[in-house]
Amino acid sequence: TTKAVLLIGGPSKGTRFRPLSLDVPKPLFCVGGRPIIWHSLVALSHVQGLTEVLLIGFYDEAVINPFIKDASRDFPNLSIRYLREYQSLGTAGGLYHYRDVILKGNPSQIFVVHSDIVCGWPLEEMQKFHSGHRGVGTMMAVKVPKEEANKFGCVVIDPQTSQARHYVEKPEEFLSDTVNAGLYLFDSNLLFTSIRDAMDTKLKRSSDDPEATNDEQLRLEQDVLSPLAHTGKLYAYQTTSPWVQIKSAASAIPANALILASYKTTNPSLLRRRSPTILAKSRADYSKKKGPEIVEPCFIHEDAQIDDTAKIGPNVSIGSGVKVGFGSRIKESIILDNTVIDKNACVLYSIVGEECKIGPWARVEGAPLAGGQQQSIAILGKDVSVLKEVHIRSCIVLPSKVLSKSAKNEVLL
Ligand code: GDD
Numbered sequence: 001t002t003k004a005v006l007l008i009g010g011p012s013k014g015t016r017f018r019p020l021s022l023d024v025p026k027p028l029f030c031v032g033g034r035p036i037i038w039h040s041l042v043a044l045s046h047v048q049g050l051t052e053v054l055l056i057g058f059y060d061e062a063v064i065n066p067f068i069k070d071a072s073r074d075f076p077n078l079s080i081r082y083l084r085e086y087q088s089l090g091t092a093g094g095l096y097h098y099r100d101v102i103l104k105g106n107p108s109q110i111f112v113v114h115s116d117i118v119c120g121w122p123l124e125e126m127q128k129f130h131s132g133h134r135g136v137g138t139m140m141a142v143k144v145p146k147e148e149a150n151k152f153g154c155v156v157i158d159p160q161t162s163q164a165r166h167y168v169e170k171p172e173e174f175l176s177d178t179v180n181a182g183l184y185l186f187d188s189n190l191l192f193t194s195i196r197d198a199m200d201t202k203l204k205r206s207s208d209d210p211e212a213t214n215d216e217q218l219r220l221e222q223d224v225l226s227p228l229a230h231t232g233k234l235y236a237y238q239t240t241s242p243w244v245q246i247k248s249a250a251s252a253i254p255a256n257a258l259i260l261a262s263y264k265t266t267n268p269s270l271l272r273r274r275s276p277t278i279l280a281k282s283r284a285d286y287s288k289k290k291g292p293e294i295v296e297p298c299f300i301h302e303d304a305q306i307d308d309t310a311k312i313g314p315n316v317s318i319g320s321g322v323k324v325g326f327g328s329r330i331k332e333s334i335i336l337d338n339t340v341i342d343k344n345a346c347v348l349y350s351i352v353g354e355e356c357k358i359g360p361w362a363r364v365e366g367a368p369l370a371g372g373q374q375q376s377i378a379i380l381g382k383d384v385s386v387l388k389e390v391h392i393r394s395c396i397v398l399p400s401k402v403l404s405k406s407a408k409n410e411v412l413l
């Protein structure tokens with residue numbers, strides 16, 4: 001059998017995701033209408049013989065348990081549990097601490113998944129690839145633009161054998177534009193042997209050198225994978241399918257688009273939209289009513305209210321309780337629960353937090369990704385009001401602000 005571990009981190013993580021991580025932990029932020037990690041559960045639930053998913057992190061139980069409850073209902077074939085680290089133990093420390101729970105039932109293989117990646121989830125392909133070698137583990141690797149590579153773990157792959165010959169976490173100098181994608185498949189017993197070796201090396205280092213920091217963090221990347229690469233026991237499965245890491249809040253926009261695009265082909269029932277007949281019931285003459293203009297793909301929560309004259313999409317996710325008024329236009333954006341978008345307002349390339357109010361004729365916008373440029377988006381924290389006709393362009397706005405003047409390229413505290 002196979003198990004999966006989702007590394008979800010804790011409250012000190014996700015700082016670059018502010019202000020969106022102020023109200024909800026990053027792994028539970030909704031893209032494509034569902035929490036980020038819900039999408040990885042969809043993929044894992046399709047793996048043959050995989051029945052258990054363990055979330056490991058250091059968030060309070062109270063923060064994670066409601067998600068576990070919902071997910072257990074949505075994925076009845078999976079047993080989903082949360083294992084809490086008493087403090088941040090690092091990407092391998094939590095695995096080590098909970099090794100008995102993870103190894104219970106003798107799973108032969110373990111998927112280890114980061115909680116902030118969105119991709120095509122080639123899990124079956126990875127399993128096939130993994131069974132074709134005798135290494136400890138398979139890392140999914142992906143090519144990124146050269147200038148971006150040093151923000152990731154960089155890997156040099158032997159083109160003949162697919163062995164990861166050299167692995168350096170966030171190197172200072174350019175090593176490779178093929179990087180660790182945050183998804184691994186390990187042989188269970190060999191993984192824990194390697195982690196134990198790494199632990200021993202670390203303990204030995206700190207007993208040799210009294211100056212060394214004796215924290216309890218054990219890092220999967222530096223402490224386990226780098227040495228593994230040097231012994232030839234780490235392999236890399238290179239994927240060419242799209243991949244996004246959700247680090248900055250801005251990356252939620254391409255992640256949202258990727259998820260909506262994948263459900264368009266793999267799971268259309270998730271791309272809900274109100275049917276024109278339901279919308280028309282509020283009108284006297286409903287035989288002629290067509291409903292709002294929707295450019296697919298979009299996720300529109302079934303209890304959102306969208307005026308018939310609005311135009312929405314592509315790549316828009318709209319949460320529960322949202323109201324979109326007469327003549328409004330929304331494109332390439334995420335609108336979170338209970339936000340109200342008034343008549344003729346326009347929201348483009350933006351993330352609008354919960355309970356915001358966008359006034360009539362207001363505009364909230366970022367800019368499309370253009371050749372080599374950073375994506376610019378507008379982000380409104382929870383409970384922000386943008387007053388009538390105000391134009392907010394490429395700004396980050398902290399929660400509960402009332403914006404009565406237009407602004408451009410600013411952080412509004
Ligand atoms: N349980 C637990 N405990 N999880 C943790 C901890 C911890 O102490 N620290 C980080 N995580 C989780 C995060 O929530 C995330 O899912 C994952 O581990 C990796 O997070 P980071 O340690 O912040 O690394 P990163 O995202 O900057 O880079 C990692 O991911 C890239 C791919 O997305 C590295 O593995 C890179 O090499 C890789 O390219």
Ligand code: GTP
Nearest residue numbers: 311327328329330331343344345346348361362363
């Ligand atoms: P479509 O023609 O609607 O497919 O969009 P586009 O991609 O050609 O145009 P763009 O991305 O520039 O703008 C998106 C849409 O929002 C356009 O249709 C604009 O007419 C509309 N729009 C722009 N400003 C406003 C505004 O202030 N209010 C409203 N309601 N709509 C606006």
